[in-house]
Amino acid sequence: MGIVKEIKLRVRNSLKLRKSKRGSLINLQNLPPDCLERIFQHVYTDISNENIIASTITNLNSLFMCAQVNKLWCALSIPVLWRRPFSIALDGKKNAQLINTIISFLSEQEKNILEYQKLKFEPFTSHQFNYLQLIRVLDYDNFIKSVHRWVVRYPNDCKDFTKSRMLTQLLGKVLLKENALSGFKTFNYFRVRTYDNFNFIPLNKLSPNNSFDWLSQLTQLEYRNPHRVNKMNLNEFLDFFSIITSNCNQINNLSLDVRIDDFAIDHSISKLLLN
Template sequence: MTCSKIFSGDLPELTNEIIQYFRKDSSTLYSCILVNRLWCRLAIPILWEDPFSIPTQHYHCIKTYLCFLNEDDKAKFNEYGINDNLFVSNTLFNYPSFIKYLDASTIYNSIQNWIITLVDKCNHKLRNKLGNLVYRSLLELFIENEGYLYFLNVVLSTSYLHKYFDDNLDLILQNPNLTYNIRGLIFGNRFNSFRCVFQNTIPFLKFLYSNCNLISTFCFEFPEKLLTNNSLIENYLSQIIISQHNLKEISFGYFINLYNPFLSLKNSNCSNTLNTIIFNNIDFN
């Protein structure tokens, strides 16, 4: 009797708890959306929390997202040979509002894979210009549709990732609601350019300690030579730590001077919540 009520939708709270168990099982969630309207309504938001990580969907979701653009924004794609016929015309859900996880590298790769299927004959410079347009359009859609993140991963490992981040950082800085609720943050630079570190990192770190104080897991990694004599990064990192109220795990990677960050751990709001400190490629000598 109970099973029949669950499948018929008579016990929505219990049904929701059951579907939550499938959060990491995308294939089962896809099956759930075929059961009935209730199961579909409960499963779709979970599937679209982190669509770029789903192997079978990672770049197909871009076409669905872009259908939410207004006509003027869609017209920007015409110069690249992308017309309105490529965008999904009818959608049942407000998919951009469901976003919860953003990984800059994964999104970049998804965008590049999507572009290759459409305009594989365009030159490299034009392809990167189009990629930047898609990247910015996605961020704008997440913001306009009131999406908010639980997890943000920004590891800048190539010059192209740096350019995407640099060109679109203004959207993040001007719209704090997108990142206000983040619980997990990975931020790092693996590209060999101090200029990129200084230009991109400082404004972002200032923004984080001013607007994000709910982080429970924080990973920060930069190559040693990029942090030499750069006390600004260390000071802002300390400010981020001090501003947190529920920090449980922190990870330092490729870090040169841990004195100030460690001192801030002792005096921070998270002194009663922190239970894990991880060191990755740290030279304690």
């Protein structure tokens, strides 16, 4: 992990050459692309367990600075930055930049809806990458939180939570649509208890045209539901796994955290576990 710390120091010092322990000079800009790519991946995953959020933000900042060095570094670091954009729920300006980028992929008609709802966003003129197609890991709960914070905290200060739900559905649909071909590799579905009085949005409410092609490449699924599954929410629970069993054939890593009241695990879940 020494090279990870080294590259962070280089970035913070405008990429000045530093001496290695052996006394020779290392020019990071001349490293082969595959080496740089692995270094950037280590920069992103070099997380401190003591403060995961602060450590993650620091690493994101380091990668963002790497993306500004030259075209090669940009081409290698941007996919790492966007591989898992909702690993944590950001806030403030950083979250605003993330959500504004996704908003830029909406149609003009959909953007007009936001303007009509008096939601402030920064227009994009062009994209160097299709950022949404770079996403490989989707943290569903953090995605919902991030959109909600964009609406009710910054850059907007809206108390009408229906606007938050509306925007979540718009952005969710465009995000899933852009990943219809490449698909996510990992999907983390963490059912929240209550978040700022904002109701959780079931998965089938976001999929465009009720299509789940974006699940076709899924290899890892983590599902957490702190609510006990009972007669009140059983349909939501079964609907989710019905979608999974119908559209996912490549899952090889499955993690379930479910509390069930007086119900045997449904056949749909059993089928998934046996595949």
